[in-house]
Structures are given as structure tokens and as C-alpha cells.
Amino acid sequence: MSSSKSRMAGIVIIGAGECGIRAAFAARDAGYEGAITVVGDEQTLPYERPPLSKPDASGAVEKPITSPEILSEKAIDLKWGVSANAIVRNAQEVSLSDGGLLAYDRLLLATGARPRTLTCPGGDRAQVLRTIKDANAIYAAAENATKVVIVGAGLIGLELAAELRTRGLHITVVEAGPRPLGRNVPERLATRLAAKHQEEGVSILCGVHIASCTDRGVELEDGRFLQADLVIAAVGVVPNDELARSTGLTVENGIRVNGQLMTDDPLIYAAGDCAAVRTSEGNYRRYETWQNAQAQGEVAGRNLGGGDASFDVPVWFWSDQYDLGLQGVGDTSGNPTVIRVLGDGAEILFFLDDIGALAGAAGLGRGNAVAKDIKIAQRLIGARVDAGLLSDPAHNLKKLLRAA
Amino acid sequence: MAEWIDACATDDIDEEDLIRFDHGDRTFAIYRSPNDEFFCTDGLCTHEQVHLEDGLVMDYVIECPKHNGQFDYRTGEAKRAPVCANLGTYPVKVEGDRVFVEI
Numbered sequence: 001m002s003s004s005k006s007r008m009a010g011i012v013i014i015g016a017g018e019c020g021i022r023a024a025f026a027a028r029d030a031g032y033e034g035a036i037t038v039v040g041d042e043q044t045l046p047y048e049r050p051p052l053s054k055p056d057a058s059g060a061v062e063k064p065i066t067s068p069e070i071l072s073e074k075a076i077d078l079k080w081g082v083s084a085n086a087i088v089r090n091a092q093e094v095s096l097s098d099g100g101l102l103a104y105d106r107l108l109l110a111t112g113a114r115p116r117t118l119t120c121p122g123g124d125r126a127q128v129l130r131t132i133k134d135a136n137a138i139y140a141a142a143e144n145a146t147k148v149v150i151v152g153a154g155l156i157g158l159e160l161a162a163e164l165r166t167r168g169l170h171i172t173v174v175e176a177g178p179r180p181l182g183r184n185v186p187e188r189l190a191t192r193l194a195a196k197h198q199e200e201g202v203s204i205l206c207g208v209h210i211a212s213c214t215d216r217g218v219e220l221e222d223g224r225f226l227q228a229d230l231v232i233a234a235v236g237v238v239p240n241d242e243l244a245r246s247t248g249l250t251v252e253n254g255i256r257v258n259g260q261l262m263t264d265d266p267l268i269y270a271a272g273d274c275a276a277v278r279t280s281e282g283n284y285r286r287y288e289t290w291q292n293a294q295a296q297g298e299v300a301g302r303n304l305g306g307g308d309a310s311f312d313v314p315v316w317f318w319s320d321q322y323d324l325g326l327q328g329v330g331d332t333s334g335n336p337t338v339i340r341v342l343g344d345g346a347e348i349l350f351f352l353d354d355i356g357a358l359a360g361a362a363g364l365g366r367g368n369a370v371a372k373d374i375k376i377a378q379r380l381i382g383a384r385v386d387a388g389l390l391s392d393p394a395h396n397l398k399k400l401l402r403a404a
Numbered sequence: 405m406a407e408w409i410d411a412c413a414t415d416d417i418d419e420e421d422l423i424r425f426d427h428g429d430r431t432f433a434i435y436r437s438p439n440d441e442f443f444c445t446d447g448l449c450t451h452e453q454v455h456l457e458d459g460l461v462m463d464y465v466i467e468c469p470k471h472n473g474q475f476d477y478r479t480g481e482a483k484r485a486p487v488c489a490n491l492g493t494y495p496v497k498v499e500g501d502r503v504f505v506e507i
Contacts, residue, residue, distance in 0.1 A: 048486070294486075368454065371458045371459065371470070372458055372460050396418075
């Protein structure tokens with residue numbers, strides 16, 4: 001194979017999840033005319049992961065992101081069931097698990113993340129949720145289970161708790177931290193969600209650690225034993241950054257990239273769950289949301305095709321539990337500055353920075369009650385806003401948008 | 405057979421906003437544009453059948469409340485991922501202060 005830089009090897013994308021596919025589309029939509037090859041290790045067409053925690057009566061819903069027709073129309077070559085073994089940077093080639101070699105002009109690592117597993121004895125008995133295979137295994141096991149222990153009271157753990165509780169199973173959630181949803185949900189809303197779980201009959205134990213998992217359940221470090229015929233570990237993810245590390249790219253809790261999502265090698269980009277992006281303050285941040293996978297995929301795709309786009313979209317997420325919908329955008333750490341109380345128990349928390357500019361917002365309400373205001377908040381991030389107007393539910397937030 | 409249905413008063417919809425309109429076993433969204441024009445589309449997003457009534461209208465775009473898919477509500481055209489299928493649209497006329505849709 002020639003190593004001449006004038007060849008048209010095209011774009012290679014490792015990872016066929018939300019991020020990799022969005023990147024391929026974005027490169028094509030931006031007018032890139034060379035070859036685009038996407039390599040994915042799952043044995044199926046790319047699919048959406050959010051529905052995996054929201055199954056229907058027959059199990060997990062496999063919702064494809066795209067179709068063979070659309071891929072062919074956009075001349076995107078998808079190699080599925082194949083993983084990348086190594087990147088040979090001086091030859092600009094990727095070696096594949098099927099023995100093939102793929103030459104690249106530009107390479108995107110959209111390798112995602114994988115669930116963290118329990119390290120205690122018997123920890124491998126716990127099911128994790130990441131893939132359609134994982135989801136089917138959980139719902140099949142739930143068919144024959146009566147008692148479930150979920151380790152981790154984050155969003156995935158609590159979404160599964162709500163889903164399995166609705167099916168009538170007895171659910172205990174155990175959390176090592178001091179409160180549920182401690183990492184990314186404001187305490188006031190986390191408390192309300194936890195109360196909803198308790199009302200529905202789910203018990204949530206915080207500040208407890210797992211000593212071991214057995215075929216009968218989970219033993220806690222304080223000596224208690226929780227019977228379970230299904231144990232699920234929902235204790236976060238670790239980025240799939242080994243491929244980058246082994247080729248000498250800078251990796252520290254994710255593949256380090258600049259604001260254009262470029263690694264230290266100008267021919268290699270990284271985006272989505274696996275990427276640690278340099279912020280304007282000079283820190284590196286890794287985001288794990290579906291919207292981030294899309295947004296970074298689009299930026300990376302444009303740049304792979306020769307563009308100079310920057311990633312700066314405030315990150316947005318949602319979670320549905322029972323009849324409640326949670327949405328958040330931007331930085332919602334610390335105490336909220338203002339609370340906007342809507343009808344029917346819905347409320348939005350706004351977080352302003354020290355110059356009075358909107359840093360983030362999070363809301364909780366029935367169904368999609370908070371969606372519109374969170375979308376407006378997303379567009380207001382960085383703008384100075386009048387706290388009095390934010391708190392007044394009679395004041396249409398769109399007016400702030402026009403003034404901003 | 406489509407017929408003209410008296411759906412709502414013009415004042416029932418704020419400028420640059422929408423309301424839900426149910427008729428028989430079907431559900432629709434009726435929009436009032438920033439330029440005081442009225443439009444009608446299917447009520448449910450083509451991605452996951454979420455009702456658009458809680459979505460955000462900006463200019464001529466409706467954004468789904470759940471997964472941020474966007475449509476041009478004049479033509480129903482899908483504008484942003486994850487949506488790829490267009491919304492159906494329906495003729496609208498205003499008579500006096502009433503909005504009629506042909507559905």
C-alpha cells in the first residue's frame with residue numbers, strides 16, 4: 001500500500017454509534033467527496049442507545065440511526081462486526097480485526113465508552129447496560145426475577161429502577177455516594193426524583209458499599225445481605241481510549257482534543273464519549289450525553305472534511321422516570337440562583353454566574369412540561385438575564401431571548 | 405374525505421407558538437408564525453411519536469420537546485437529526501377570528 005500523501009484514502013471513522021454516524025453524515029453534507037468508511041464492532045446496523053432503558057412489552061427497542069439505503073445514497077461504507085486493532089500513524093493505516101488494513105487521510109476515533117464493572121468478588125455477575133445485547137439480557141432476566149438490586153443511583157440506574165418497578169419487581173438501589181444523582185442533577189431535583197421512587201416502592205440506600213455479589217444477591221460492607229435474582233451495575237462508564245493510547249496520542253480520562261476536536265496528531269480527531277475536550281479555561285472535559293455525541297460528531301465530521309468548526313454547544317440531557325421528565329443544560333453545579341415554579345409541580349432551576357449570565361438550567365415536571373423553557377435556556381446560556389423575569393412564570397422566556 | 409374543521413380562535417395561539425388540536429382519533433399541531441400566519445401539521449414527531457405541543461417554535465421551525473429534532477412547520481420538512489421523516493401538513497384558512505384546518 002502506498003504511503004503517498006496524494007492518495008485519496010478518504011475518511012475513516014472508528015465507531016458506528018451516534019457520534020460516528022453523525023460525523024460521517026456531517027462530512028458528506030459539508031461537501032466532502034472522498035471515501036468515507038465507518039468501522040463498528042457491533043453485529044448490527046447503528047442504533048440509538050437512549051431507548052435501551054425504555055423497553056416495550058417485547059423487550060428492548062432497537063431503533064436504527066440510519067438505513068442501508070441512506071448509507072448507500074450518501075456513499076458511506078459501513079463495516080460492521082469489525083473492530084480496529086491498531087493505528088499505524090506513520091503509514092496512515094488502521095489494522096482491523098478481520099485482517100484488513102484501512103488507509104486514511106483523516107481518522108476519527110468515536111469509540112465511545114463502556115460500562116464500569118464492579119470490582120468486588122463476584123462483580124462479574126452483575127449485568128451492565130450499554131448495548132442492545134445487554135438490554136435484552138436484562139429484560140430477559142427480569143422476566144423470571146422478583147428481586148432486583150441496582151448498584152448505582154445515577155440516571156441509568158434510576159431509569160432502570162423505574163422501568164423494572166413498573167413491571168412489578170421489587171427494587172433496591174444501592175449508591176456509594178451520599179445522595180442519588182450526585183454527579184449531574186441539582187440536589188433539589190434529585191431529592192424529588194428519589195421521593196418519587198420511594199413513593200413507587202423502590203428503596204434507595206445511599207452511602208453503602210458492595211462487598212460481594214453471589215448467586216443469591218449482594219452482600220454489603222456493613223454486613224447486610226440484599227437478596228436478588230438479578231443484579232445490575234450502573235456505576236458509570238470508562239472511555240474507550242486504548243487504541244489512541246497505544247498509538248501514542250495523549251490520553252487522560254479520554255482522548256485529549258482541542259476545541260476543533262483534533263488530537264495531537266492533526267490527521268486524527270476524537271469525539272463523543274471517548275473524547276476529553278479542552279475548554280476555554282484550559283481544562284479537559286468529557287461528556288457522556290446523547291446530544292453531545294451528536295454535536296461533537298457533527299463538528300468532527302465537518303472538520304474531517306476540511307472545515308474549521310469548534311465545539312461549544314452547551315451540553316443537554318434528559319431522563320424519563322415514571323411520569324416525570326427531567327431535563328438539564330449547561331453548568332448546573334452549586335446552588336440555583338432562581339427557581340421558576342410552573343403549574344402541576346413543574347419547576348425550572350436557573351444557575352447564573354457571578355456577572356449574572358446564565359450558566360445552566362435544569363427542570364423537572366410531568367411529561368415534557370419543562371422542555372420548552374429548557375430549550376430557551378439553552379439559547380440564553382452566556383447571556384445576562386434578569387433573575388426577576390426568570391422567576392416569574394407569567395413572563396414568557398422568549399422575550400428574554402429577543403432581548404439577549 | 406378531508407373537510408374544513410373549525411379548530412380554534414386566532415387568539416388561542418400566541419404569536420410564534422403552537423397548540424394541540426385533537427379531532428376524532430387524530431392529533432394535530434396548529435401554529436401561529438411570527439408574521440401572524442397559521443399552519444397545521446401532524447401532532448406527533450416522526451421520530452418517537454412525542455407530541456409537539458410542548459415543543460419550541462422559533463421563526464418557522466418547531467423543535468420536538470424530547471430529542472430536539474426540528475421541522476419546518478410550513479412544509480413539514482425534517483430539518484435536524486434525529487428526525488428524518490417529514491411531518492404531514494394540512495391546509496389552513498382564517499375566517500374572521502376563527503382558524504379552519506382541512507383534515
